[in-house]
Structures are given as C-alpha cells and as structure tokens.
Amino acid sequence: MADVIETLRAALGDGAVLTDSDIGPRHRSDMSMTGKHLPKALLRPRNTDEVAVALKICNDFGQSVVPQGGLTGLAGGANAQADDVALSLDLLNGIEELDVEAATLTVLAGTPLEKAQNAAAEQGFLLPLDLGSRGSAQVGGNLATNAGGNRVIRYGMARAQVLGLEAVLADGTILSSLNKMLKNNAGFDLKQLFIGSEGTLGIITRVVFRLKPLPRSTSTAFCAVADFDAVLSLLRRAETDLGGPSAFEVMWPDFYRFVSGHKMTGSQPLPLDHPIYVLIEHQGSDAANDPVRFQAFLEAALEDGALIDAVIAQNEKEAQNFWRVREGYALDTLPEIVNFDVSLGVGRIGDFAEDCRARLIARWRGGQFFFYGHIGDSNLHITTSVPYAAGEGMHDVDEIVYACVRDFSGSVSAEHGIGTLKRDYLSYSRTPAEIAVMRRLKAALDPKGILNPGKVV
C-alpha cells in the first residue's frame, strides 16, 4: 500500500511535494528561531483545490499538517516537527480583484502583505493592516494570527478589516465565505473561527479585505511627557482634539536611551533625560488643514504642561527616523533577548511596567529590561536581556512576566498569538470554560487533530 508521501505525489505531482534536501532551510522556523526540525515533506499547492486534495489525503492517513506562510511569526505557530508535513502557501500568490464600488480587495492567502497594500494604493485605497514584516509576511498568516501592528488604534486588528474568506477544513472541505457586504447577519460569522486560530481549525486560502480611502495627510511628532498619567491624558486629548491618532506609541526611558544612542538607529529626536516618550501620528483627509490642526494640538498641550517637549517631523524622512527609533531594531543586538507581547487595561500599563520591572530586577540585578509598545491599543512589548545563571533560561523570565500579567488581569498575547511558546500560559488569560470551548471547536472541525497539532490549545 502506498504511504502518505507517495499518495500526495501521485495526486499533486512531484514538483508540489518536496522532501529531504529539496526543502529549504527557512522552513525550519518562524522568526522566533525556536523551530528545530525540517518537516518530513513540504507541500506546495498551486490553488485552493490542491490544498483541499492535500488535506483530504493527509486526513485519511492521519498525517499532521503545519501551514506555513511568510514565516514571520514570533510565537512558533508555523514551526513543524520532524514527523509533520508542512504546507506552504507561497504559490497562492496574487491579487484577484479590486472592487472599486464595494471598496474590497480579494487576494490569495500567500500574497505578501505589501503587495496587497500596493495593489490597493494604486487605485487610491488604503489597506490599513500594516506591520514591520510587511515585505515577507503573507496575508493568510496575518489573518491566521489576527495580526495587529502599528495602526490598530484607528482601524482595529486584522479581524476588523476582513469581510470574507475562503478556508479549507482538515477533511478537504472548501468553505467559501467570500462575502463583500459590510452587513451580513445570516447565521454564524464562520470566517471569525479561522482568524486568530493559527491554522488549527482550517487553512485560509483567500481573503476579502475591506479598504479605506488613502489618507491625504500624515503628521508625526516625537514627544516627551512627565509620567504615565500624562501619557493617558495626552491620549484622551488626541482622541478628542484630533479625531483620533493613527498611531500612539510609547517608549520608556531605558528603551529610548539604548535605541536612540545606537548606530543602527541613526537619530535622536529628543534629549535623553525625559521620563517617558510618545510617538504620535495623525492621518487625515485634509492636506491643507490637518498639519495646522496637529501643530495647534501640540502647542496647546505644551502650553498647559501635558507635554514637556515635542518635535514635529518636517518631511517623510524625519517621520521615518522617528519610526526607526520606535521599531527598536537595535535591541536585536543584545545577548539572550526574549521578546514579550502582552495586553493590559490601558489605565494600568504604567503600574504594570513599574511592578514587572521591579520583579525582573529583583531576580536579575544585571539584566536589561525595555518597555515600549502600542499603548493606545493596550499593547505593551517588553524585551529582556538577562545574564542567566546555569540552569536558568527563557522559561524563568516567561514565568515572571506572565505571572505579573495574570496579576494585572492582562493577556499573555496581544498581537503575536499563542503558537507553542505561550501555550503553557494560555490559562493565565483564559478561563477553564473558555479553553474547554476552544477544544470542543477544535474537535468538531478537526476530529483527527491533524491541523497544526500542539499549537494554541
């Protein structure tokens, strides 16, 4: 009797089923760099029907399947074990339709996010989903992980920007929900099951995005404030006076000092001695008046003490320099770094940062701890660089940070997902009843448990 690999080859053709040295090394791991194995085979289906054929065969054989997109995830969600088959969406790459009247963009799941953004921009539309890895991240993976990014405060997470999608279930059933209507309450909203479930309930093959008009103005400022309470009042003022910022990013001073002083960053927008820094961006539709209103907003805030210092980007280059500080790539040069992505009630983030830092320093006096993030979206990132003693490791620092998150009733994952790296901590943010329902959904849609086993739940 033929085995699963032979059966896949017979159905899909040799070129679509790679094994051994034909599998490129990048299929070992996502960007968390925690993957250790190449899969036993790499499937490269060319369309939805081939994804369905591949999954039906794998399901019949009880063969586990790990979907892989651009491999830019940070939670190990796309990493395969040696006995898994990986299914790459690379060849499902293309723009299918831009519907100008409906303001929707239909794309195949393996399309890089930036390519989809550009297709929208060519027709005067904004695809608001945006994140640092836009050049290689694929839209299917963005949705499977419900990606966040820089403009969530204005447009919501990936979930909020999708009107329809097509997914293939474990048994090969094609579930087509390519809805373009903003309103559709005809029964359960099935697409939401596949968004954020990290390939454990089905493999996304097509997406219908909801587009917005391209903004005509972008104003960006780098600001300093006295404390976290001042951050919160500045955020409220930006909501009322500006009609909402398109980004509101906060950096604690350790982060700012390290990153802005590093040669990888190349600019230092404000002096080093301020208590806390904020990057505010506003995008609008009035190219003539928006910058004037933005400047007036900052001046008023400076006058009444809400801000202690601010500099406005005079051109796109300067705005990019501000963003390069916030992106903080210089942190990657530190030894033994661990990155965290957590969520907390916006009002508690200041206290959380203080408490979490104190707990980390109590354990590792010589450690470096950097706090920053999309504070307007309740999302805090933490990067730790710790001189571990023998026998200590990443798990120890996880334990301290996630226990603190639990004590503040936060979420162990804001935008990166659970994958394998946070699975042990899911119960810190979800009740037993919630996790039980997740497991029942998994059992109902994937009774043999072949899809991305060991991830999320």
Ligand code: ZN
């Ligand atoms: Zn982020």
